[in-house]
Amino acid sequence: MDFGINAYCIRHGFVIADIVRITEKNRNVYQVVNHKGDHLQAITTNDKDYYVGDFVSVTTVDNQLFITHCLTRENVISKARNTTSKDFLFHVEEQILATNVDQLFILIAADQRFTLSKLERYLMVFSGMVKDIKILISKNDYQLKTEKILEDVSRVYPHLRICSYSILNEESLLHLNTLFEPGETALLVGSSGVGKSTLTNYLLNKVSIITNDVRMDGKGKHTTTATKMYHATSSESYLIDSPGFKGIQTSREIDSEILFEDISRLAVECKFNDCKHQSEPGCAVKSAIKNQRLDSEMYARFLYQKKKREGYERYIRDKNRKKG
Template structure:
């Protein structure tokens, strides 16, 4: 990979302004390992280390950093234009960075039993909370008799959604994605295993990663992508492929949820009581629309579920951070007292 400019890598006027007169060199993170960062520069690929006390877990594929070419050590992380995060899988109250500086979040599903409205709404809320443009990519259109029906269902979920139904194995159809992964643009792919992300990635980048068949009984597949990485697309932009997500828990996504469910949010503002729970309260505009058939009660239930989940996860992560800060303060106090004791 040669003859790339910073602009080719996604460098923008905003990053240039933030870097200012800093003499350190810019690089874009292509992959994150346990003890180092692999990055891309106009001069080629570099392997970077971090200052003491920093963890590679604080960095994401797509990040821009400044580094010292003489030592290969990162000196500064530039502010992210967009950041895709979720609650880390499992019971631990932590956020997990998925990708950074992504222009478009490609939400991949397929025109078969994998198509799931609730899951799509969840991914759309993630895109909105991350400040990414949401794009629903419906694969296996060639295997469905009604691919446009799936596309229309996806587009009805939110006025912010664009959706495409295509055959990921057809190079001419993949060209329809060029506007989202052309020069300077970054497209990230998310979705369940077996929906065709690896096939899409191969077609968009010219790579040849192996794919695995889906299970016939439930249209689900197995993981073929095992880590996140930044790859050049044939259209001149960048692609971040991600492993299939078995669990996507939202956190700090309240605004994203409201955007995806803007129809309910707008109705809720018309309720007689500001604290209306949209159950049996008089003057509830939400329940009035349900009664008149303009709003699906299942959609209201999904909205409530995401709101509860986001509030719970956001609160638990904030509490965990407060505990960590409190513990760190206590440790520092004990160390300070021990130093005083030694002096005495």
């Protein structure tokens, strides 16, 4: 229950004594845990922000714990901050969700509207930040809807591994439990109401079925407002539950490799280095489609995402030109 502090210190050659990990943040008051598993409160007097998952060094003055600085972050999971301003593309700001994350679980609820675009955005935004990404379809008690989603995804992206579960189905939960690696830190993300907190609750208590809390219409109102890290005894892993997303975008360069690896592998064989895989001669991508070695639907998604990305970049360039 050291929240990974020992392993982190060994990896980086730090001395454990004054290192704690942040499990929750409320303005400048932080809940932290030390290598013995004691839960403590720490504050900071500097103007730096720390995040859930951070390993920080602390000092005690008059019985009060102070964070002095943040230790090397092994990774940072972020997305663009939600904003209602029409002008947000000017100053899109990345919002840090958590740090030092080993596994990312993207939750999609079977009872919510599903689009391939949304799944693609999730994957592209996060795939550059963490290697181990898993997609979970929650609420698979909505059986037909679950099947439709799994079918839609696997037709275009047969290489993506997706697991579905329901909080009402014990067997699916036992399988789910095995996806969480012992000693590792897992972050759950997804729209509001997909079931992140319900799943967290299950993994913490391993109570077989939490029927009271589950409404069959899936529309509970236990909206999470703060990111929080827990120790999940059943999997011996650390779990971060986060508030639901309103949307998913990013201001960073996104990574589409996770979706279109097949296309980039073929692209090295195209005659022209800058082949757009549209009408150029000697295009290996087009010829793979013709020979049915590449799925035409995946290719269509590739063009769609590329067009969207280019439009977005052009928009930012134009705006900035007008501004500057």
